[in-house]
Amino acid sequence: MLGRAMPNAVSRHTECGMLRWSAASWLPRLRGLVNVTGYRSIIVAVKISSYPTELSMLLLRNACIGLVSFCLPLFSQAAVVESLYQVDVPPHAEADQSAQLAVAAKVMLERLAGAGVKTDSGPLADVLAEPTRVTRQVGSLGDDGALRVEFDPVLLREALGKASVPVLGRNRPGILVWAVQGDDYSRDFIGTSGEMGQALKTAGRYRGVALMQPLADLQDRSSVSEQDVVDASQDVLESASDRYSSEGVLALSVSHEADTWGAQWTLWLNDRKLTGKASSEDPLAVADELMQAIAAEVHRQYAVGGASSAAPVSGWQLEVSGINSVDAFANLQRTLQQLGMEQQPSLLSVEGDRVHFSVDFAGDRAQLERMLMLDQRLVEVAPPAAEPVETAEPEVLVDDAAEPIEPAEQVNTLYYRWR
Secondary structure, rough: OHHHHHHHHHOOOEEEEOOEEHHHHHHHHHHHHHHOOOOOOOOOOOOOOOOHHHHHHHHHHHHHHHHOOOOOOOOOOEEEOOOOOOEEEEOOOOOHHHHHOOOOOHHHHHHHHHOOOOOOOOHHHHHHHHHHHEEEEEEEEEOOEEEEEEOOOOHHHHHHHHOOOOOOOOOEOOOOEEEEEEEOOOEEOOOOOOOHHHHHHHHHHOOOOEEEEEEEOHHHHHHHHHHHHOOHHHHHHHHHHHHHHEEEEEEEEEOOOEEEEEEEEEEEEOOOOEEOOOOOEOOHHHHHHHHHHHHHHHHHHEEEEEOOOOEEEEEEEEOOOOOOOOHHHHHHHHHOOOOOOOOOEEEEEEEOOOEEEEEEOOOHHHHHHHHHHHHHOEEEOOOOOOOOOOHHHOOOOOOOOOEEEEOOOOOEEEEEEEE
């Protein structure tokens, strides 16, 4: 379509200073580059044969800049669960609204504090006993009795803080799903429009899992075969997943025989590998069992805080450079606030494009770095080199009565660049 939209007159060369442009040559190359690299793009065809040469040159340049601006790596930002505090409760024939609210509150607490959280006593038991204390609004999704419950993040954070349990924030590791369906004779990749594709999407949203699906374009299909997914070929799948910047990779093989759905899966998340199976007559039940297993592993690796945490709460400072706009500062602050810490980060100083934050984190350095790496816009950099200071050697005076001088407290500092 792009070639038909460009008239022959456009193939004329236009000179501007030392630059020489040929639309017939560079536009197809640029389009091919977009297709090969697998980036999302918007291609704009402009009819410019009737415009003067100077105006044609300007339109071509602007179209090129606009096209390149859309050639961004897929999923370059953090996997943020935007509807994390919203729970859709399916209808139950024998359940009234209060029972549905209790189900929604239970699901909400499990999203934040994990499926193993104790809710039989304490502040979380109070939440389940009276869910309306932590809800913003309750609405109906239709005539079948399904409800949509929206919870208040601040009130939930207060209840979880009182309970002293490890929690997850909105920022969560993206799980890239390589899924195929079929039998020994025929298999194909699962799309989002199929029955199991819809079930995976629904169950992932219900359990607070940040699912990602590959494009399944020519680049993906030339890198990964259906058999690679069935065999759970780790090297192949992880190599093909690099373009999506996901933290976890899931190989899922689905079968549907005699009204029974079956799933066999392998998950790689950081340095851990998990496998499992599930089967049911309902594809949503299979997907939900899978999502519960993934959610439990995500909580195990990324939840922070709580009295059960083995690591003590430590004070850390974050120095982030490249913050040269109000939007960049707001996005960074939002990223830090969504880490799931009990105490919100506090701003210490702003120096040029560098900002300094103080955070209290219940974990070690590796765990904090793992949490920060959820946002691909944060790039860890080396600490700045200390400038040597020449000072004269002080005269040593011996005073037996003088108290010993304690060394200054070391501050844990991490350095990042915002891109």
